[in-house]
Each structure stands twice: as C-alpha cells, then as structure tokens.
Amino acid sequence: MKLDAKIPDYPIQDIWDKHKFELKLVNPANKRKYNIIVVGTGLAGASAAASLAELGYNIKNFCIQDSPRRAHSIAAQGGINAAKNYPNDGDSIWRLFYDTVKGGDYRSREANVYRLAQVSNNIIDQCVAQGVPFAREYGGLLANRSFGGAQVSRTFYARGQTGQQLLLGAYSSLMRQVKLGKVKIFARREMLELVLVDGKARGIVVRNLIDGKIERYEADAVVLATGGYGNVYYLSTNAKNSNVTASWRCHKKGAAFANPCFTQIHPTCIPVSGDYQSKLTLMSESLRNDGRVWVPKKKGDTRRPSEIPEDERDYYLERKYPSFGNLVPRDVASRNAKYVCDEGRGVGETGLAVYLDFADAIKRLGRKAIEDKYGNLFEMYERITGDNPYETPMRIYPAVHYTMGGLWVDYNLMSTIPGLFVLGEANFSDHGANRLGASALMQGLADGYFIIPYTIGNYLTSEELPKIDTEHAAFSQAEAEVDERVKKLLSIDGKKTVTEIHRELGKIMWDYVGMSRTKEGLEKALEEIPKLRDEFWQNVKIPADANNLNKNLEFAGRVADFLELAELMARDALNREESCGGHFREEHQTAEGEAKRNDKDFSYVAAWEYTGDGKTPKLHKEPLEFKYVKLTQRSYK
Numbered sequence: 001m002k003l004d005a006k007i008p009d010y011p012i013q014d015i016w017d018k019h020k021f022e023l024k025l026v027n028p029a030n031k032r033k034y035n036i037i038v039v040g041t042g043l044a045g046a047s048a049a050a051s052l053a054e055l056g057y058n059i060k061n062f063c064i065q066d067s068p069r070r071a072h073s074i075a076a077q078g079g080i081n082a083a084k085n086y087p088n089d090g091d092s093i094w095r096l097f098y099d100t101v102k103g104g105d106y107r108s109r110e111a112n113v114y115r116l117a118q119v120s121n122n123i124i125d126q127c128v129a130q131g132v133p134f135a136r137e138y139g140g141l142l143a144n145r146s147f148g149g150a151q152v153s154r155t156f157y158a159r160g161q162t163g164q165q166l167l168l169g170a171y172s173s174l175m176r177q178v179k180l181g182k183v184k185i186f187a188r189r190e191m192l193e194l195v196l197v198d199g200k201a202r203g204i205v206v207r208n209l210i211d212g213k214i215e216r217y218e219a220d221a222v223v224l225a226t227g228g229y230g231n232v233y234y235l236s237t238n239a240k241n242s243n244v245t246a247s248w249r250c251h252k253k254g255a256a257f258a259n260p261c262f263t264q265i266h267p268t269c270i271p272v273s274g275d276y277q278s279k280l281t282l283m284s285e286s287l288r289n290d291g292r293v294w295v296p297k298k299k300g301d302t303r304r305p306s307e308i309p310e311d312e313r314d315y316y317l318e319r320k321y322p323s324f325g326n327l328v329p330r331d332v333a334s335r336n337a338k339y340v341c342d343e344g345r346g347v348g349e350t351g352l353a354v355y356l357d358f359a360d361a362i363k364r365l366g367r368k369a370i371e372d373k374y375g376n377l378f379e380m381y382e383r384i385t386g387d388n389p390y391e392t393p394m395r396i397y398p399a400v401h402y403t404m405g406g407l408w409v410d411y412n413l414m415s416t417i418p419g420l421f422v423l424g425e426a427n428f429s430d431h432g433a434n435r436l437g438a439s440a441l442m443q444g445l446a447d448g449y450f451i452i453p454y455t456i457g458n459y460l461t462s463e464e465l466p467k468i469d470t471e472h473a474a475f476s477q478a479e480a481e482v483d484e485r486v487k488k489l490l491s492i493d494g495k496k497t498v499t500e501i502h503r504e505l506g507k508i509m510w511d512y513v514g515m516s517r518t519k520e521g522l523e524k525a526l527e528e529i530p531k532l533r534d535e536f537w538q539n540v541k542i543p544a545d546a547n548n549l550n551k552n553l554e555f556a557g558r559v560a561d562f563l564e565l566a567e568l569m570a571r572d573a574l575n576r577e578e579s580c581g582g583h584f585r586e587e588h589q590t591a592e593g594e595a596k597r598n599d600k601d602f603s604y605v606a607a608w609e610y611t612g613d614g615k616t617p618k619l620h621k622e623p624l625e626f627k628y629v630k631l632t633q634r635s636y637k
Contacts, residue, residue, distance in 0.1 A: 001256060001609050003622045006410040007111045012628050016115045019411070023458040031056030034460055037204055037219040039191050039246055041068030043163070043441055044424030045225035046170035047448025052223075053177035055453055060217055061174070062206060063187045064226075064241055068171050072227055072239040073444065076163025077284035077377065078147065079155035080127075080441040082120040087144050091152040093117045100439060101629045103149040103329050104404070104432020105581035105595060106603070107259070110628055111411060112429045119450045120442055124156055126449055130169035133158050135373075145373075146289050147437040149329040149636075155438040160284050160377040166441055170448070189215070190554065191246040192485075193478040194222065194253045194420065197468055201419035205478045207486075209554060212547040214479050216470035221419045221456055224250065225448070228403035228425040230263070232562045232569065233514070234506025236400035237269060237282040243558040244565050247407055247426055255415040256607035256620060258408035258428035260565065261573035264435055264582045265515045266401030267333035270384055271353040278499075280399040281384055283356070284377055285437040288326045290361035290370065291394065293317050293333070295354050299344035305355055305393050316340055324636040331434045331582045331595070332636060334398035338515055339593065341397070348395045357393035398515060402440060404431040404582065405572075408607040408622075412455035413447060416607075418463065421456060423447035428605065433581025486546050489556050494539030498556045501536050505559070505566060508532065513570050518586045522574040529570065533563040568608060568617060575619065578602045590633070599631050 008019050026034070034057050038049040041063040049061040065071060085091040096117040101108060124142070128134065134156050135143040144153040158165040177183040188209040195203035195218070203218040229244035230236040251257045268288065270281045294315045296308055316336060318325045326333075337354050340346065347353050362370055367390060371378070378389050385395070406428040413421050413429070424444040431439065512518075512525035536559065542552045579588040579595035580602075588596045605622040 001254075001416055001620055003256070003408065003416070003607055003620050004410060005109065005622060006412055007109070012110060012114045015111050016118055020454050023454055024461040026457040026461055028056055032058065034058065035060065035219040036221050036223060036456070037062070037217060038223045038225060039204065040071070040225035040227065040426070041174070041185075042071035042073035042225060042227060042424065043167055043170055043444035044426075044448045045223075046071070046167065046174045047445050048223055048225060048423055048452050049183055050170060050173035050177050051449050051453045052456070053180075053182035054173075056182070059177070059183040060219065061183050061185050062189045062191060062204070063185060064190050064209070066187055068174060068185065069167065071167060072242050073167045073441070074164040075237070075239065075282065076441055077160040077282065078286035079145065079157035079162045079438040080123065080166065080445070081147070081154050081436070081438045082124045082156060082442065083117055083154060084121055084124060084142075085154075086142060087153045089152045091154050095152065096120060096154065098629055099150050100430070100436055101432070102634060103436040104434050105597060105634055106432065106599070106626060106629070106631055107262070107580050107624065108430055108432030109624065110626060115451070116430050116443060116446050119446045122450055123442060123445045126445075127166060127169050130172060132165050132169040135159065145286055146327055148285055148288065148324075148327045148333065149436040150327070151324070155286070157286065160286070160374055163441060166445065170445070191226070192249060192482045192557070194250045194417070195474050195478045196253055196417065197472060197474045199418060200463065200465070201417050202468060203470065203475060205475065205482050207482070210549055212550065214482055216475045216479060218468055218470050218472075218475070220460060220465045221421065223421045223423060223452060223456070224407070224426050225423040225444075226426050228406065229562070229565060230400045230403050232505070232566050233400040233509045234502050235272065235277060235280050235510070237266060237280050240279060243561070245558050245561045248561040248565060250407060250415065250417065250420060252610050253417065254610070255417045255420060256408035256609055257405070257568060258605050258607045259405035259433075259572065260569045260608065261513065261576060261583055262404035262433050262581065263400060263569075264330060264402040264404060265334040265398045267330055267337055267398045268356065268396050269399035269401070270381065271348060271350065271395055271397040281380070282399070282401060283381060283394065283396060284374075285330065287356060287374060287377065287394070288333075290365070290373070291326070291356040291358050292360060293326050293354055293356055295340045295345040295347060297345070301345070305347075305357070314340070314345070321636045328636045329434055329436060331584070334515060335584060335593070337398055353395040353397045355393035356396050358389060359393070362390065400510075400514075402435050404428065404433060404435055408605065412458065413452055414455070414459065419459060421452060423452060433583055485557065486553070489540070489553065489560070490542055490546060492537065492540050492542070494541050496535070496539050497541055498552055498559050501532065501540060502555070502559045502562070504532055505529070505563060509566055509569070513566070513573055516584050516586055517573050519574065522570050525570040526567065526574070529563065529567045536560065536563055571617070572606055572608065576602055576606065595634065597633075
C-alpha cells in the first residue's frame, strides 16, 4: 500500500482551480455511458447523487432508512460555516482556513482545508437557490451567528434545524433527478460488502432489510457517504442506525483507515440519566452564543441554581479563556466540563453536568428574541427533561458526537482502492484531531456538490473499465461472504443480547478510549475488547431468521464490526504518544491541562492497513507539512 495524496505543487490559493483545469473531463454524451453507485443519502450522499446525475451519469443511490429524508444529517442543529463576511467583522477564506487548521490542532491537510474554505461560499449560494430558509436579518440579508473556535460570525443557520433544512434542499435536487430517471433510489438496503474486479471498486452487495434478500449491484465507481462511527461507544448523539459496517467492509478489502482514534466529544448534550438509555441528545453548540456555562464554586453544592448567588458561581470558561469565553472549541469545552465535575462541582442528581444559563441573554434581549433563535431547541430540551430552560438553566455534559477519523482519501477523495471515493464524515480528510462546530455540513456539501463531480470524471476517463455484470465471479464470492457471516451470526444461539454486549463495549470505550486516555487504560482496553469479541461470537443471541425484517440481526452485524474497529481505535490512540484535539493522553499535557502535541514525531496521518483477522494491522504514515499555517501551541486565551 502506498499513500499518495496527489496534491498538486502550486501555491495553496491556486491548487484547486488549477487542479480542476488539469483533471480529465468526460464528454457530456459519454457521461450517459457510466454507472455510479452512491451509498448514503445524507448531505454528502444526496448532494453527490443529485450533482452527478445532473451531469448525466446514471446513479444508483442506496439508503439504509425508508427515505433519504431520514438520513442522520437532519439531526444537525446549529449551522453551516462559510466565509461570506456578511457581518463585516473581518472574516475571509484565509481566516476560515486558519481557524479550521488550528481548531483541528494541526493534524489536517492544509490543501484540503483551504479548498473547503474556498468552496464554502458556493454552498450558501447553492442552498439559497434551492430555497433553504436560512435565518435573515431585519433587512432581508442572511443572518450569521458565532460558533466555537472562531472570533467572527460566519455560521449560517435555520433556527435549530439547519441540517434538516439543508437535507431537504439536497433531497429536492435528488428527487428531481429521480423523476428524470437519472437516479434510482434503493431504500432500506444495507451495504454489507464491496466488490472488487481487477483491484477496482466495481459494485456492492447489500441486504434488503425488509425481506432479508441479498442483492448485487454493479457500477464503474462506488461513492461511499455513510457517515461516522460514533456508535462504537453505544451512547452517542448518533442515530441508532449509524454504523461503521460499509466503511469497515471497504477497509477489510484494502482501504486504509485513517486516524481512527480521533473522536469528538461534544460539550453540549443532555446528560445521561440511566442505564436504560440507548442514545443521547445533542443540544446545539449555537446555544453557547447566548448561554453562559457555570458550576458552583463550592464542592457538593446541591442548592437550586436560583439559590446560588453570582459571587458563588464559577463561569469557568469565561475565567480561563477570556478571548473566546464560552465559544472555545468543543474539545476544550468538553475537557473543562469533565475537570469541574471530577473536582466534585458538577450539578444534577449524578453530579455529571454543568449549567448552561440563559438568564442574562433573556434579560438583555428579551424572551422573544431567544425564542426566535432557539425556540425548537428549548422545546426539545423541555420535552426530554421536564425543565423549562427559559426559567431554569439547562444541564449539559459532554457526549460522543462526531468522528474525525475515517477511510483515508487523497485530494481527489479516492481511497487506497481505485474507484472507491469516500465523502463527508466517512472520510478523514478535513478536520484533523477536532472538528470545529458547523463544519460537518460544510464538508458534506462541499464534497458532494463541488468536489466529487470534478474528480470522479478524471478517474473514469483514466482507467480501463470493461463492462461487467452481477454474474461476475467477484459478485458471487462477495455474496457468499455475506451469506456466511449471516449464517454464522444466526447459528450462535447464546444467552446475551446484542444490546448487552454493545453496552459493555461502549463502557470499555468510554472509560479507556474516551474523553481522557492513558497508556494503562488503552492497554487495558486492548485486553478487554478481544475478550468481549470472543464472548460475542460464542454467546450472542439473535432471535428469528434472516428472511424477514430482523433488527437484532442488523444490529448484530454492526456490533461485530464495532468490536473490530474498537481495537483499532485503542491501538491508534496508544500509538499516538501526544495529545491533540479530541485525542487527550493524560501523559501529554501542559501545566495548565491543555493538549500538548509532539510535532516532531506525530505530525502525520496514521493510515492503518488491514492484514487479516487476528493479525496486527500495518501502520502507514502520510507526513503533514505546514507551509501556510505556523505550528504553534494552540491557545484560546
């Protein structure tokens, strides 16, 4: 395996424009001859499928839900970044580029990040043209608000429903192409295998989740846009269907997995309330624009928040980070919430929560203004907790949210498998060790609308792609592998449910590979995970059969892959002897408790190659060069 990022040697401001000109094009008439599979219908998948179809390609689009509108992108709340500089507060493409590289703690590719900032403005224009109802100022101009890691207001939003509204825009474009016959949607299908012919991605094998049938589909290229793997922790803000299986199948066929340990813990989530929970709920980072984070100054203070006077409150983010205050990046805010709770100053019944208080904002702006900005978020919080956040502070605590790691891709978004392109959260490319808020939607739409339509054409015209059909031996072999796994799962007939084992895995991951990591803890995880994996394959219980709707079977396959991924995550975290962004090794921190990088030894992308079941994966390193952003100790003070 060789890692070639294929970054052209031009000044960073010119790379994408010159690269686009140098990419080979497909004649408009010839585009109709190519078939492309797009797996996923979230922002990255829907935008890619719609854009490629509009160019003339024939698209098969696969959706794990019953409708593309139910993709997990709808759960994004706070907004999408772009360097429009509408507030005239000093923003620019360069500043967005700089903030994103710094926010990722200098563990992302400069070229990819600059391109992301460069196309960000096009995304807003595209979405406005689609009718996305962004919030507007009194005069009709698009409104912006602030997000963590930036000192300018560059986040466009639609109250607390930005992901949903952006997805509806992409969905409308997608359904237009469905109507024209250029896209065919395959709903309720789960990708279970990648098909390689002559070493190139030429199709997939899926399971129809309704009737259990295994189906084969061929194409000239495969685009993977299946999201992240945060559910390896069991409790996360991800939808329960979110999983790593499609990416993991590709990894085991030869796609390098990059930076698997880079996990984002979001600071603004509703705290865990009991063992019965199956997921956690995100409260948008945008709330930190007007909400103030605090805890009591005294340990064990159980008074109601209204009974604690101002001089007995610790607004610890404002105190420690005067330049950014409550809008520090997510990894910084999360670690500091953990610190004050570890000190015994947490609030709520469990002591694992901090306050997010809107009293000052309501007093300053009025309740109506807060309702206009965050009304649906406040309503959601009250429905879940029973507390009215207009009258009493929200209680929040960090939770697993996003994964910066993913399949390794080059500048063209192609993995180490020729013909396999990976978009959005499923790839590793743009966020380094910590994603800034409101950048996930930006990356997904940048990849789908403005990057893959250029780069995939270059591949299609550069490769020999003889016509094949699903009777090819490679499809038969892939289907046999899927059948064998399904039969093996159903044959175990043990005593533990899939959920029990997944919950145990999540506890191991949160305790040892979570918000704070140590050498001893990671070694412990590497002992415990294989034991749990062995127990899974000997003692899991999956009722019913494979020939109908069977949620237990679905989840079992996904947990089986999580049990393998978890070991790679722990190995990657143990190998990376530094702290950076969301990867916090307690052995490597500054005197003030901040992440301490080791640029000399770890300024690289860790790309892991699968070498076989039970074998140690092979580490490949893509060196990271910083020509335009100076490597410095990250500070938000």
